[in-house]
Amino acid sequence: MGHIQVSVIVATAGAAELLEAVLSAARAQARLNAGELIVAWNAAADDPSRPLPESVRALADEIVFEPRPGKSNALNAAVRVARGEICAFLDDDGMPQSGWLAALLAPFAENGGAIAGVGGRVRPVPAVPGPTWYEQLVRGRKCFFLGPSHDLGEQRRDYPPDRMSLSPIGANCAYRREVLLKFGYAPELGPNRQTGSRGGEDTLLALQARTLGHRLVYEPAALVLHPVIAERMTPKYVERAYYWQGVEKERLRRMLGIAPRNHTPLTVRSRIWRYTLLSAIGPLVPLRLRLAWKQRAARQRGILDEMLGRVGTSIAVVALLGLAGCSKPVEQAKPRRPIVSSSVIDALRAANVGGLGYTRATSPSLDRLVPAGVRSPKLDSPAPCAAAHAGLFTSSYPSVHGVWNEFAQLDSQHECKAVTPSAVCLAEVTGDPRARPELRLRSGPV
DSSP states (O other), X not given: OOXXXXXXXXXXXXXXXXXXXXXXXXXXXXXHTTEEEEEEEOOOTTOTTOOOOHHHHHHOSEEEEOOSSSHHHHHHHHHHHOOSSEEEEEOTTOEEOTTHHHHHHHHHHHTTTOEEXXXXXXXXXXXXXXXXXXHHHHTTOSEETTTTEEOOOSSOEEOOTTOTTOSOOTTEEEEEHHHHHHHOOOTTSSOOTTTOOOOOHHHHHHHHHHHTTOEEEEEEEEEEEEEEOGGGGSHHHHHHHHHHHHHXXXXXXXXXXXXXXXXXXXXXXXXXXXXXXXXXHGGGSOHHHHHHHHHHHHHHHHHHHHXXXXXXXXXXXXXXXXXXXXXXXXXXXXXXXXXXXXOOOTTOOGGGOGGGTOSSOSOHHHHHHGGGSOOOSOOOOSSSSTTHHHHHHHSSOHHHHOOOSTTTTBOTTOBBOOSOTTSOOHHHHHTOGGGOXXXXXXXXXX
C-alpha cells in the first residue's frame, strides 16, 4: 500500500452484531480514499485471550489488541500505529453511508491545513418502534446523548467554542493525527465495561483542541446511521444513562479545572437537597412526569457521586435529612478567597512543552493545565535571578521591595523574609493571610 491519507479506526469488543457489515463498508470507502482500516480489539475483561473472528481479521489492514478495558485505551493504541495523516472514527455498530469518508475528509483538503477536526451527522435508527415516553423524550433533539443523535443542520459550519455540548462525537468524526497524539482520549472517560462509564472522551478532546485555537467543523454530508436496539429504549437503561451523564459532566469539569469553584459547602448542600427532593417527590408526581423526575434525580446522583463518592453521597443525604428538622438556620457561607499558587520552572523553554505544541511527552503535568489556562506570550522579569520571585509577589522592582539576590530572600525555612516593610504584598491586596510571600523549593516531573 502506498501513501496513506486516512486511517479509519473502529474500536470493538466483538459484541456488536453489525461489526462485520460496518467494517466491510468502512474498508470499501477507505480504499477509495487512499486509506487503511484499523480494528482496535478491546478484549472482554473476563476473557482477554478470546480470539478475534477470522472474518474480522480478513477485513482489517491492521489489528491492534488492547487488553486494558475502555474504548479510550483502544483508540489511543490504534492512533499510535496509524499511518494516515488523518484518523477517522466509527462505532462498531454505526453504519457509514455512501460518500461518508470523502465528505468527512473534504474540509481538511479545502482549508489548507486550518482544520484540526471534523464531525459528521449521526442519525439514530430504532430497530423497533419505541414506547411513547421514549419518543417524547428524544423528539426534536438534534444533538442528544441517547441514540446517539448529532445533527447541526444542512450547512457546513464551525463548532461554537462556547458550547461544551456541541462537539464532534466519537461515532462519526475525524482528527489530524498530530492533534490526537498531543491530547489523546482520556482513559478516565469513554465507554468502559469495567467501570460502567459511557462517554465524554470525545467532548474532552474537542474542548482541549479548541482551547488551543484549533478549528473544528461540522460536515452534514458525512452521514452515519446508528441503530437503537429495544434494550436502549427501556426506563432502566435511560435512567442509567442519565446517571452516567451526571458523572461524566462533573468529571469533565474537574479535568478542565472548572469543578473546584462549584465545590463550596453551599453548592454541595444545594445539590444534595435537589437530589433528595427529586427522589422523594418523583413517585408522587403524575405518571407522565414521573420518568422525567427519575431521570433528573439520576443525573444529580451521578454528579454527587463523582463529587463525594457513592458512600459519601449516601451519608450526606442521610445527614442532611436528619439535621433538617433540628438544626438552627445555617448562615450563608462566606465566599472562600482563592489560594494563588505560583510555580516557576528553571531552564524550560515554551517550545519544549507538549501542551504548547511539542510532539514529545516531556511535560505531562503541565500539559494537563494548559487547556484550562491562559497563555501570556510575552513576560519580562524584573531581575535575572531568583530575586524575581519577590517582584512576582509584590508587583514591584528590586529598588522597591529590597531583594537584590536569591540569597537575601531565603532563610532556613525557605520563606521570603527580606522584603522591605514598605512593599505591598499579595496577601495585603487579597486580604487573605494565606497569600503571604513564600517560596517552596521542590523538584519533580513537569
